[in-house]
Amino acid sequence: xxSASGSAAPVEPESLLRxxxxxxxxGGWSIELSSGIVTWxxxxxxxxxxxxxxxPGLEAALSLHPPEDSAILTEAVRICGxxxxxxxxxxxxxxSAGDILDIRTMGEAVRDGSGxxxxxxxxxxxxxxxxxxxxxxxxxxQRLSTTLxxxxxxxxxxxxxxxxxxxxxxVAMIMRHPRDELIGKDFFELxxxxxxxxxxxxxxxxxxxxxxxxxxxxFAPLDRWVEATAYPVDGGxxxxxxxxxxxxxxxxxxxxxxxxxxxxxxxxxxxxxxxxVRAIDNTIMYWNHAAEVxxxxxxxxxxxxxxxxxxxxxxxxxxxxxxKLMRDGSWSGEMEHRHxxxxxIIVESSWTLVRDDDGQPVSVFSVNTDMTARRRLExxxxxxxxxxSIGTLASGIAHDLNNVLTPILISVQLLExxxxxxxxxxxLSTVEASVKRGADMIRQVLSFAKGVDGKRVLVDxxxxxxxxxxxxxxxxxxxxxxxxKAADGVWNTRGDSTQLLQVLVNLVTNAxxxxxxxxxxxMSARNVVLTDEYNSVSHLAAPGxxxxxxVEDTGEGMTPDVLTxxxxxxxxxxxxxxxxxxxLATSLGIIRSHGGHMQAYSEPGNGSHFQIHLPAIPTDADSxxxxxxxxxxxxxxxxxxxxxxxxxVVDDEAxxxxxxxxxxxxxxxxxxxxxxxxxxxxxxxxxxxPVDLVLxxxxxxxxxxxxxxxxLLKRHPTIPIVAASGLNANGGVARAAHSGVSxxxxxxYTTSELLVAVRSALDSxxxxxxxxxxxxGSH
Amino acid sequence: xxxSRKVDSMAAEDQVVRxxxxxxxDYLVRMIVRAxxxxxxxxxxxxxNGETAVAENARHRPDLVLIDAHMPGATLAQSLAALLAGRxxxxxxxxxxxxxxxxxPIEASEPxxxxxSKPVDLQVLLDTVAQxxxxxxxxxxxxx
Numbered sequence: 001x002x003s004a005s006g007s008a009a010p011v012e013p014e015s016l017l018r019x020x021x022x023x024x025x026x027g028g029w030s031i032e033l034s035s036g037i038v039t040w041x042x043x044x045x046x047x048x049x050x051x052x053x054x055x056p057g058l059e060a061a062l063s064l065h066p067p068e069d070s071a072i073l074t075e076a077v078r079i080c081g082x083x084x085x086x087x088x089x090x091x092x093x094x095x096s097a098g099d100i101l102d103i104r105t106m107g108e109a110v111r112d113g114s115g116x117x118x119x120x121x122x123x124x125x126x127x128x129x130x131x132x133x134x135x136x137x138x139x140x141x142q143r144l145s146t147t148l149x150x151x152x153x154x155x156x157x158x159x160x161x162x163x164x165x166x167x168x169x170x171v172a173m174i175m176r177h178p179r180d181e182l183i184g185k186d187f188f189e190l191x192x193x194x195x196x197x198x199x200x201x202x203x204x205x206x207x208x209x210x211x212x213x214x215x216x217x218x219f220a221p222l223d224r225w226v227e228a229t230a231y232p233v234d235g236g237x238x239x240x241x242x243x244x245x246x247x248x249x250x251x252x253x254x255x256x257x258x259x260x261x262x263x264x265x266x267x268x269x270x271x272x273x274x275x276x277v278r279a280i281d282n283t284i285m286y287w288n289h290a291a292e293v294x295x296x297x298x299x300x301x302x303x304x305x306x307x308x309x310x311x312x313x314x315x316x317x318x319x320x321x322x323x324k325l326m327r328d329g330s331w332s333g334e335m336e337h338r339h340x341x342x343x344x345i346i347v348e349s350s351w352t353l354v355r356d357d358d359g360q361p362v363s364v365f366s367v368n369t370d371m372t373a374r375r376r377l378e379x380x381x382x383x384x385x386x387x388x389s390i391g392t393l394a395s396g397i398a399h400d401l402n403n404v405l406t407p408i409l410i411s412v413q414l415l416e417x418x419x420x421x422x423x424x425x426x427x428l429s430t431v432e433a434s435v436k437r438g439a440d441m442i443r444q445v446l447s448f449a450k451g452v453d454g455k456r457v458l459v460d461x462x463x464x465x466x467x468x469x470x471x472x473x474x475x476x477x478x479x480x481x482x483x484x485k486a487a488d489g490v491w492n493t494r495g496d497s498t499q500l501l502q503v504l505v506n507l508v509t510n511a512x513x514x515x516x517x518x519x520x521x522x523m524s525a526r527n528v529v530l531t532d533e534y535n536s537v538s539h540l541a542a543p544g545x546x547x548x549x550x551v552e553d554t555g556e557g558m559t560p561d562v563l564t565x566x567x568x569x570x571x572x573x574x575x576x577x578x579x580x581x582x583x584l585a586t587s588l589g590i591i592r593s594h595g596g597h598m599q600a601y602s603e604p605g606n607g608s609h610f611q612i613h614l615p616a617i618p619t620d621a622d623s624x625x626x627x628x629x630x631x632x633x634x635x636x637x638x639x640x641x642x643x644x645x646x647x648x649v650v651d652d653e654a655x656x657x658x659x660x661x662x663x664x665x666x667x668x669x670x671x672x673x674x675x676x677x678x679x680x681x682x683x684x685x686x687x688x689x690p691v692d693l694v695l696x697x698x699x700x701x702x703x704x705x706x707x708x709x710x711x712l713l714k715r716h717p718t719i720p721i722v723a724a725s726g727l728n729a730n731g732g733v734a735r736a737a738h739s740g741v742s743x744x745x746x747x748x749y750t751t752s753e754l755l756v757a758v759r760s761a762l763d764s765x766x767x768x769x770x771x772x773x774x775x776x777g778s779h
Numbered sequence: 780x781x782x783s784r785k786v787d788s789m790a791a792e793d794q795v796v797r798x799x800x801x802x803x804x805d806y807l808v809r810m811i812v813r814a815x816x817x818x819x820x821x822x823x824x825x826x827x828n829g830e831t832a833v834a835e836n837a838r839h840r841p842d843l844v845l846i847d848a849h850m851p852g853a854t855l856a857q858s859l860a861a862l863l864a865g866r867x868x869x870x871x872x873x874x875x876x877x878x879x880x881x882x883x884p885i886e887a888s889e890p891x892x893x894x895x896s897k898p899v900d901l902q903v904l905l906d907t908v909a910q911x912x913x914x915x916x917x918x919x920x921x922x923x
Contacts, residue, residue, distance in 0.1 A: 398879070399849065399879035399880065400879070401879075402879035402896075402897035402898055403805045403807075403808060403879055403897060404807075405897065405898035406805075406807075406808050406811070406897045406898040406899055407807040407808055407810065407811040408898070409898040409899070409900065409901070410811045410812070410814075410815060410898075410899065410901050410904065411811055413900065413901035413902070414811075414814065414815060414818075414901060417901075435898065439898050443881055446880060446881050447881060
């Protein structure tokens, strides 16, 4: 570059043009029409990769273009040469290396003084870069457009006047308008119904505040749920639309079904039947409120546990039912379940196998109706019916037997009359005695079977007990002691004193028989007022005023097995010939016919206790009281309240536990329960809830009350203990005293007796003998 | 109504036959009662049910009808009604109801009716019969 050598000298205009041509890649050319000589500027030559000063002939120059371009340019040059028409073409050309360049070439005619065209000259630009960029831009635009069209969401751009400047395919679909009809139109002219909607408000806000706005709403004109996000962009707004109708529908359905599920769950919870859903592997998946009540387990405690292990003592029954369920799809029948406390529950159970969409079993839905009470009632009815039929049968047989005995008795007596032989007389007298004993037994059977409708007169209890005492005065063995005591002011009853005496004689006779080695029989009478609560525990007595007569012995006692049968006719523990098995059955009949009831408690080795309740006729002293009014009854007895003390109730019988608990809670105590001595100690020592008093039954499995009481008194002397037992006067008190317990509560206890015993134990225990224990509770 | 037991009628004892109808469906009972009462000088007429007892009473005019409370056929109430209606001016025949039960049947609550409970003691039977038998004023002829 010689031109560049004199850098100090000002650059000539000609040189500047060349520099520009080189940098911007343009050059000049001319064609002498007369000679056909082509002249290239140096920049042009360089651009095409030829040496400076290179000038090809016209033919050669044109042939550097690809043939179609060459043809067009040849024609353009010819026309320009002939008519002077200028040209401006964008074409392609090969450089010296054979690469294709995009070029723009412009030519114009040059005329001489006479107006003849002598030369064509022009400019030549290398536009390869620009062409490539344009191609890239086009391709990008195309790609973007395709992409936007292929999106499942709508994209639309609006200018500041909310005219549509772009809309992709989806928008056209959503808006149900061809795309070209959208472009250039006012968005809300297209959708006048959209004016005033959340969308219109949102778009204007996005425009005004230049901020992103998202709207999710039902778009009424299209009957669709639409989600739109408006982004402020240079030309106005870019809005992104999505049709969320299906999603919204699904969400709504889900919400509805959840609502339905919640409603169903609430329904299941108010159902009185226990409803349990278990998975195929038996784990519990659902447990309604009734199940909590029936089985004693909370829902949280059982979810995930095995129903088979939890509820079934007899898994064979469960497995057989399950096998049938798998085969038939359902099962129903009666089953025995286990309560949390081990009690047996009889349920009417109905199972349904639940399958998934593919028919695979996934869970078992079961509804369990508690039949325990109904079964017990049926059993009682059955027993009553059996007693009745036994009665009818016995009465028939007895009647016939009397016919049979009549000729025998009279015959024997006739023979005896005329008989002088002493030995024959003895034989006949034996026969006569036997017949008479038989007749006596028949008489007993008949009096049991017939029921007893004796006299109904006022019976004075102390007189009755006095008669009994004199009856047995000389007849009891020397080693058997009979203590009879009636409390002062004991009420009267109404009835047949002969029959009542018969009952007491029977009880004393039995007590005596139970004490072959001697002992003490205690008989006492006192007034009691039975309330509703007591009624529920005993299942026997209506609320009201009663006289309680207790007969206790220190004899051999009875096993629970025997105890359940003693009131049944013909049940006897005595040797054959010694008893008819009707004594207690008849006694119970007599007491019931007097409107009373009789219960028995016994422990093998610790004696027996029979308790009779007879309806009371208040004596003159308290004649103002009316026996029928329960409010009066409650007023008549002491009901000392608790002060939020925590009482631990220990009894193996769930019903007693439950009733005691309810009574205590109704009168201001808090309670915990345990079903045996071991559990009681565990509760006390866990310390989770400080216990203020322990009320324990004396006879329980696992660990009895006496053992537990002895342990607690030693280790936790601050906690008073009240011992409860059905055997009061003899076994119970003695054992309680033996284990160190001074507070005793006789079972069955009334609410009043319970409250008095608990209150007095708490009050008398306020100053514990030792102080090394942390004092519990607030007194 | 008080029972008229006329001591003076005993004077005619030799002429008057003492007669009793024994009604029981149990043959052995009838047999032994007959044995006892014949031993006491009674003429005994047996009946196996209430209808027969009523018919025999009308025919024989006995001093006493001893009647079982439970027999097939006529009920005790029916039989007693007929017997009571047929009593003569002296209150004959005397009536004693005998049952296998412990208590006197409600149908026999009329105070002039005696009551015996089976099995009957011999002495009690004799005493009761003696107490309730009423010599009839007019006797029908003895059957052959």
